[in-house]
Amino acid sequence: MxxxxxxxxxxxxxxxxxxxxxxxxxxxxxxxxxxxxxxxxxxxxxxxxxxxxxxxxxxxxxxxxxxxxxxxxxxxxxxxxxxxxxxxxxxxxxxxxxxxxxxxxxxxxxxxxxxxxxxxxxxxxxxxxxxxxxxxxxxxxxxxxTGAFLDWGLDTGFLGFDIANRRVTLYDQGKNLVSGTIxxxxxxxxxxxxxxxxxxxxxxxxIADATFTQQDILALFEKYTNVKWAVKHATTEETLKNAEEAWTNGNVLDGYIGFILGLAYSGKGACDFEDKINNQDLGLERVSLEQAIKEAVQRNKINVH
Missing domain, CATH: 3.40.50.720 (NAD(P)-binding Rossmann-like Domain)
Structure with missing residues (x-):
C-alpha cells in the first residue's frame, strides 16, 4: 500500500x-x-x-x-x-x-x-x-x-517542574533517561x-527532539533562572503503587497521572528511544534541550540570564 x-x-x-x-x-x-x-x-x-x-x-x-x-x-x-x-x-x-x-x-x-x-x-x-x-x-x-510532550509538560508542571515557584519533584533521583518532543x-x-x-x-x-534526565532539565532551569531550586524526591515504585490504588478506587485522574510519570521516569525503556529515532529519516530538525528550557523560561515570564 x-x-x-x-x-x-x-x-x-x-x-x-x-x-x-x-x-x-x-x-x-x-x-x-x-x-x-x-x-x-x-x-x-x-x-x-x-x-x-x-x-x-x-x-x-x-x-x-x-x-x-x-x-x-x-x-x-x-x-x-x-x-x-x-x-x-x-x-x-x-x-x-x-x-x-x-x-x-x-x-x-x-x-x-x-x-x-x-x-x-x-x-x-x-x-x-x-x-x-x-x-x-x-x-x-x-x-x-514521541516520548513526553516537553513544552506542555514543563508549562503545566506535569513533568514535575514547578517553574513559577522554582520547585521540582525528582523521580528515582532524576537520573533515568526520557525522550521528549516539542x-x-x-x-x-x-x-x-x-x-x-x-x-x-x-x-x-x-520522534524526539531531545533525550534527557530530570537532572539535565534542573541544571538548565537553575542556569537560566539563576536560582537554586527546591528539590523533593519520589520513587517511581511508590508512584506506580499509589497510581494503582487511586485507579482501583475510581480516582481516574490521579491514577492516570501517576501511571504516566511512574513508567516514564522508571528507566524501564518505554520512554527512552534515542537509538531508534526517525527525525533525520523524515527530514525533521531537532530542538535542543537547552533551547527548550530557555523557551520555557521565556514563556513563563521569568527573566533569562
Whole structure:
C-alpha cells in the first residue's frame, strides 16, 4: 500500500493539545484537503479553511458516513475520549468506510516495549494496535512514539517542574533517561509521515527532539533562572503503587497521572528511544534541550540570564 493516496485527510480531536498543533501543519500544506471531525455538541471553533464535520460518535452509521471518502484519518483525541478508547470506534468505522490509512492517538510511549503493558491506562491503545496490525491488508497504519510532550509538560508542571515557584519533584533521583518532543513538532511529524509512505506505512515511527534526565532539565532551569531550586524526591515504585490504588478506587485522574510519570521516569525503556529515532529519516530538525528550557523560561515570564 505504499502508493496509498492521501489527498483527503481528516483529523479527530483537533481542539486538544495535540490536535491544536497538528491542524495548522496540515492546513499549511496545499497537498491536503483537510477536514475536522467534531462532536455534534462541541462549541470548538476552527480555521475557515478546514471542513468541519459534526457527528455523534456513538451513532455508528453517522460516523461511517462522516469518514467515507477520506483517504487518511489522524487521531489526536485525549482526555476522556482517550480513556474511553474512542479510537477503537474510529478504527471500526474507518474499516467500514474504506479509509486507507489511520494514525492513532497513541503518541508518547514506545508501545512495542514490554513495559508499556504494565499499566492499565495503555490497555485500550494496545488493543487498537492489535486490531490495526490484524487488518493492515485493508487499512494501513502508522504508530508514532514521541516520548513526553516537553513544552506542555514543563508549562503545566506535569513533568514535575514547578517553574513559577522554582520547585521540582525528582523521580528515582532524576537520573533515568526520557525522550521528549516539542508539541509543534508533532504537527510537522504528521505531515512528514504522510509525504513519505514508503518509510512510514505499517511501521512505528520514533520522534524526539531531545533525550534527557530530570537532572539535565534542573541544571538548565537553575542556569537560566539563576536560582537554586527546591528539590523533593519520589520513587517511581511508590508512584506506580499509589497510581494503582487511586485507579482501583475510581480516582481516574490521579491514577492516570501517576501511571504516566511512574513508567516514564522508571528507566524501564518505554520512554527512552534515542537509538531508534526517525527525525533525520523524515527530514525533521531537532530542538535542543537547552533551547527548550530557555523557551520555557521565556514563556513563563521569568527573566533569562
Amino acid at each position: 505504499s502508493d496509498v493516496k492521501c489527498r483527503n485527510v481528516l483529523l479527530v480531536g483537533a481542539s486538544g493539545n495535540a490536535g491544536k498543533n497538528i491542524l495548522p501543519a496540515l492546513l499549511a500544506d496545499t497537498n491536503f484537503k483537510v477536514s475536522v471531525l467534531s462532536r455534534a455538541d462541541s462549541s470548538a471553533t476552527f480555521p475557515a479553511n478546514a471542513n468541519i464535520i459534526h457527528v455523534n460518535y456513538s451513532d455508528k452509521p453517522a460516523l461511517v458516513k462522516a469518514l467515507t471518502g477520506q483517504d487518511v484519518v489522524v487521531s489526536a483525541v485525549g482526555g476522556e475520549a482517550l480513556l474511553n478508547n474512542l479510537d477503537k470506534s474510529i478504527i471500526e468505522a474507518c474499516l467500514q468506510a474504506g479509509v486507507k490509512w489511520f494514525i492513532p492517538a497513541e503518541y508518547g510511549f514506545d508501545f512495542n516495549h514490554d513495559s508499556a503493558s504494565s499499566i492499565p491506562i495503555n490497555n485500550g491503545r494496545l488493543e487498537n494496535i492489535k486490531i490495526l496490525e490484524e487488518n493492515q491488508s485493508n487499512i494501513a497504519h502508522t504508530f508514532v512514539s 508539541l509543534k513538532n508533532l504537527g510537522k511529524t504528521i505531515v512528514a509521515i504522510l509525504h513519505q509512505p514508503q518509510l512510514t506505512l505499517n511501521k512505528r515511527i520514533y
